[in-house]
Amino acid sequence: MSSLIDFKSISKIYEIGKIKVPALIEVDVNIEDGEYVAIMGPSGSGKSTMMNIVGCLDAPSDGVYKLSGERVDGMTDNQLADIRNRRIGFIFQTFNLLPRADAFHNVELPLIYAGLPRIKRREMAKEALERVGLADRIKHRPNELSGGQRQRVAVARALVNNPNLLLADEPTGNLDSKTSYEMMELFGNLHSEGNTIVIVTHEEDIAAYSHRVIRLFDGKISSDVRQEPRNGSNGKFAGKPEE
DSSP: OOOEEEEEEEEEEEEETTEEEEEEEEEEEETTTOOOOEOOOTTTSSHHHHHHHHSSSOOSSSEEETTEEEETTTTOHHHHHHHHHHEEEEEETOOOOOOOHHHHHHHHHHHHTOOOOOHHHHHHHHHHHHHOOOOGGTTTTTGGGGHHHHHHHHHHHHTOOOOSSSEEETTTTSOOOHHHHHHHHHHHHHTTOOEEEEEEEEOOHHHHHSEEEEEEEEEEEEEEEOOTTOOOTTOOOOOOOOO
């Protein structure tokens, strides 16, 4: 596998008036193409900041960040926007779906921004919805879908551009336990298809489905451990974990 995410001495300092608040402090981390990684840590540990930098939503104050070997830490806002649209798929806790648009048009939206022709957009959006098991819900609006189905629409939208990387921020935070485990089954299947997945979660049982757990504390990596995932090395979901 080749390096996908490469942090070298990445720091992020927020300035609040005259006060400087360090969120990340000289973080070194390498995530290879095809990995399934969970980022964990208590509130204020820096995990959301790390996710934002990985996703090119924020820039580091210092250090070098390479995505697929390309240095992105010094890029302009327009260049970063292009990277996000072409190479990164985002999945948010709150789904971030357009309430008046049906599932198909929510998934199609990134392709419109990318300037793809209508016929190609329709083909790709339909395929993405089929991948997440929602071929029969294409014309349903978010208020006509369950929480799990809305999250699947969000996953389809993240997948539709065939990105290098899927970033999920607390993807089960608004789901009940049964739907959460169904979502982890979907993530396991996507990973087995070759997708690189990085999730931020505070839930230990959700992180247990990943192959590697990076823990942050006070802006630094406190541990970085590879593990046998709860859903097995073949990426197949084994069901609800034992209580």
